[in-house]
Amino acid sequence: MQDSRQFVPELVALAHKQEGGRTQLLAPCPGLWREMPEEGALVRAQGQIGWIEVLGVMHRLRAPAGASGVVGGSSGDDRARRPVEYGQALLCLDPEGLAGSSSASVEAGAEVGSDGGSLSFTAPSSGRFYRRPAPDKPNFVEVGQTISRGQTLGLLEVMKTFTRVNYDDPRLPSPAKVVEIVAEDQGDLDQGDAILRVEPA
Structure with missing residues:
Protein backbone atom coordinates (compact mmCIF):
# COMPACT_ATOMS: atom_id res chain seq x y z
CA MET A 1 0.00 0.00 0.00
CA SER A 101 12.05 22.93 36.70
CA SER A 102 12.33 19.20 37.33
CA SER A 103 9.48 19.17 39.82
CA ALA A 104 7.10 20.84 37.40
CA SER A 105 7.86 18.80 34.35
CA VAL A 106 4.65 18.04 32.49
CA GLU A 107 5.72 20.18 29.52
CA ALA A 108 9.19 18.68 29.64
CA GLY A 109 7.92 15.13 29.30
CA ALA A 110 9.08 14.01 32.74
CA GLU A 111 5.73 13.78 34.51
CA VAL A 112 5.65 11.17 37.28
CA GLY A 113 3.12 8.44 36.49
CA SER A 114 0.22 7.39 38.67
CA ASP A 115 2.20 4.42 39.95
CA GLY A 116 4.83 6.77 41.38
CA GLY A 117 7.66 5.01 39.55
CA SER A 118 7.25 5.55 35.82
CA LEU A 119 7.87 8.78 33.92
CA SER A 120 5.79 10.16 31.06
CA PHE A 121 7.05 11.32 27.70
CA THR A 122 4.61 13.99 26.52
CA ALA A 123 3.52 15.48 23.22
CA PRO A 124 5.71 18.41 22.10
CA SER A 125 2.72 20.02 20.36
CA SER A 126 -0.92 19.34 19.61
CA GLY A 127 -1.89 17.10 16.71
CA ARG A 128 -3.04 13.62 15.72
CA PHE A 129 -0.71 10.85 16.87
CA TYR A 130 0.16 7.81 14.74
CA ARG A 131 1.95 4.81 16.21
CA ARG A 132 3.16 3.45 12.86
CA PRO A 133 4.88 5.00 9.83
CA ALA A 134 2.29 3.64 7.38
CA PRO A 135 -0.92 1.57 7.62
CA ASP A 136 0.86 -1.64 6.60
CA LYS A 137 3.92 -1.10 8.83
CA PRO A 138 4.51 -2.21 12.44
CA ASN A 139 4.30 0.20 15.37
CA PHE A 140 7.39 2.26 16.14
CA VAL A 141 7.48 0.99 19.74
CA GLU A 142 5.68 -1.59 21.89
CA VAL A 143 5.22 -2.11 25.63
CA GLY A 144 8.26 -3.86 27.09
CA GLN A 145 10.61 -2.51 24.43
CA THR A 146 13.85 -0.77 25.39
CA ILE A 147 14.27 2.64 23.78
CA SER A 148 17.15 5.11 23.69
CA ARG A 149 17.67 8.82 23.11
CA GLY A 150 16.67 9.97 19.62
CA GLN A 151 14.54 6.93 18.81
CA THR A 152 11.28 7.57 16.94
CA LEU A 153 8.13 6.91 18.97
CA GLY A 154 5.49 7.91 16.44
CA LEU A 155 4.26 10.58 14.05
CA LEU A 156 2.36 13.75 14.83
CA GLU A 157 0.05 15.20 12.18
CA VAL A 158 -0.48 18.95 12.18
CA MET A 159 -2.38 20.56 9.30
CA LYS A 160 -2.01 17.44 7.11
CA THR A 161 1.77 17.36 7.52
CA PHE A 162 3.67 14.82 9.57
CA THR A 163 6.73 15.03 11.78
CA ARG A 164 8.51 12.33 13.74
CA VAL A 165 8.18 12.35 17.52
CA ASN A 166 11.56 11.34 18.92
CA TYR A 167 12.52 10.27 22.43
CA ASP A 168 14.55 13.41 23.09
CA ASP A 169 13.83 14.66 26.62
CA PRO A 170 17.23 15.08 28.33
CA ARG A 171 15.71 14.45 31.76
CA LEU A 172 14.22 11.04 30.97
CA PRO A 173 16.38 7.91 31.33
CA SER A 174 18.20 6.41 28.37
CA PRO A 175 18.02 3.53 27.80
CA ALA A 176 14.49 3.19 29.12
CA LYS A 177 11.83 0.49 29.17
CA VAL A 178 8.35 1.28 27.84
CA VAL A 179 5.87 0.30 30.57
CA GLU A 180 2.70 1.79 29.04
CA ILE A 181 1.61 3.42 25.79
CA VAL A 182 -0.95 6.03 26.75
CA ALA A 183 -1.71 7.71 23.42
CA GLU A 184 -4.12 5.90 21.10
CA ASP A 185 -3.23 5.32 17.47
CA GLN A 186 -4.75 8.17 15.41
CA GLY A 187 -5.86 9.86 18.62
CA ASP A 188 -5.82 13.63 19.05
CA LEU A 189 -3.32 15.05 21.54
CA ASP A 190 -2.80 18.44 23.14
CA GLN A 191 0.66 19.74 23.97
CA GLY A 192 1.77 18.11 27.22
CA ASP A 193 -0.47 15.03 26.91
CA ALA A 194 1.29 11.78 27.81
CA ILE A 195 2.34 9.60 24.88
CA LEU A 196 3.97 6.80 26.83
CA ARG A 197 5.43 5.97 30.23
CA VAL A 198 8.92 4.66 30.82
CA GLU A 199 11.22 3.52 33.58
CA PRO A 200 15.01 3.07 33.62
CA ALA A 201 16.03 -0.04 31.70
Missing part, protein backbone atom coordinates in the same frame (compact mmCIF):
# COMPACT_ATOMS: atom_id res chain seq x y z
CA GLN A 2 1.38 3.37 -0.99
CA ASP A 3 1.75 5.92 1.77
CA SER A 4 0.26 9.23 0.64
CA ARG A 5 1.16 11.22 3.74
CA GLN A 6 3.05 14.46 3.20
CA PHE A 7 5.97 15.28 5.44
CA VAL A 8 6.71 18.88 6.23
CA PRO A 9 10.18 20.26 5.37
CA GLU A 10 12.36 21.07 8.36
CA LEU A 11 15.14 23.50 9.23
CA VAL A 12 17.57 23.42 12.14
CA ALA A 13 18.48 26.60 13.99
CA LEU A 14 22.10 27.68 14.27
CA ALA A 15 23.70 27.63 17.72
CA HIS A 16 26.08 30.08 19.36
CA LYS A 17 27.55 29.16 22.74
CA GLN A 18 27.67 31.95 25.30
CA GLU A 19 29.27 32.40 28.70
CA GLY A 20 27.71 30.46 31.55
CA GLY A 21 26.74 27.53 29.35
CA ARG A 22 23.88 29.30 27.65
CA THR A 23 23.14 28.71 23.98
CA GLN A 24 21.78 31.35 21.64
CA LEU A 25 19.74 30.00 18.74
CA LEU A 26 19.95 31.85 15.42
CA ALA A 27 17.80 31.85 12.31
CA PRO A 28 19.14 29.42 9.65
CA CYS A 29 17.65 31.49 6.80
CA PRO A 30 15.55 34.59 6.16
CA GLY A 31 11.80 34.23 6.52
CA LEU A 32 8.83 34.72 8.83
CA TRP A 33 9.15 33.02 12.24
CA ARG A 34 5.85 31.78 13.70
CA GLU A 35 4.68 30.08 16.91
CA MET A 36 7.87 30.81 18.83
CA PRO A 37 8.14 29.34 22.36
CA GLU A 38 7.34 31.61 25.29
CA GLU A 39 9.90 32.72 27.84
CA GLY A 40 10.24 30.02 30.51
CA ALA A 41 9.28 27.18 28.15
CA LEU A 42 11.49 24.10 27.96
CA VAL A 43 13.17 23.39 24.63
CA ARG A 44 14.50 19.89 24.05
CA ALA A 45 17.45 19.03 21.84
CA GLN A 46 16.07 18.78 18.30
CA GLY A 47 12.69 19.91 19.65
CA GLN A 48 10.41 22.23 17.74
CA ILE A 49 10.82 25.97 18.27
CA GLY A 50 8.17 27.15 15.84
CA TRP A 51 7.91 27.50 12.08
CA ILE A 52 9.73 29.55 9.46
CA GLU A 53 7.82 30.58 6.37
CA VAL A 54 10.16 30.80 3.37
CA LEU A 55 8.67 32.04 0.09
CA GLY A 56 5.23 30.89 1.18
CA VAL A 57 6.37 27.42 2.28
CA MET A 58 6.16 26.48 5.96
CA HIS A 59 9.25 24.79 7.44
CA ARG A 60 9.27 23.24 10.90
CA LEU A 61 12.09 24.84 12.90
CA ARG A 62 14.01 22.65 15.34
CA ALA A 63 16.69 23.27 17.93
CA PRO A 64 20.05 21.68 17.03
CA ALA A 65 21.30 18.49 18.66
CA GLY A 66 22.92 19.19 22.00
CA ALA A 67 21.01 22.42 22.57
CA SER A 68 18.42 22.21 25.34
CA GLY A 69 17.28 24.41 28.18
CA VAL A 70 14.69 26.90 29.32
CA VAL A 71 13.94 29.90 27.12
CA GLY A 72 15.51 32.79 28.98
CA GLY A 73 15.34 35.58 26.47
CA SER A 74 14.21 36.54 22.99
CA SER A 75 14.06 39.69 20.92
CA GLY A 76 10.94 40.82 22.77
CA ASP A 77 8.94 41.00 19.54
CA ASP A 78 5.58 39.36 20.27
CA ARG A 79 4.15 39.49 16.75
CA ALA A 80 2.54 36.29 15.44
CA ARG A 81 4.85 36.42 12.41
CA ARG A 82 8.29 37.83 13.08
CA PRO A 83 10.54 38.68 10.10
CA VAL A 84 14.04 37.27 10.62
CA GLU A 85 17.29 37.37 8.68
CA TYR A 86 19.98 34.73 8.37
CA GLY A 87 21.93 34.53 11.64
CA GLN A 88 19.49 36.73 13.57
CA ALA A 89 19.15 35.86 17.26
CA LEU A 90 15.89 34.06 18.00
CA LEU A 91 16.13 33.04 21.65
CA CYS A 92 18.56 32.02 24.39
CA LEU A 93 18.48 28.65 26.19
CA ASP A 94 19.58 28.34 29.81
CA PRO A 95 20.53 24.72 30.71
CA GLU A 96 20.49 25.55 34.42
CA GLY A 97 16.73 25.93 34.17
CA LEU A 98 16.40 22.19 33.55
CA ALA A 99 17.29 21.30 37.13
CA GLY A 100 15.15 24.06 38.56
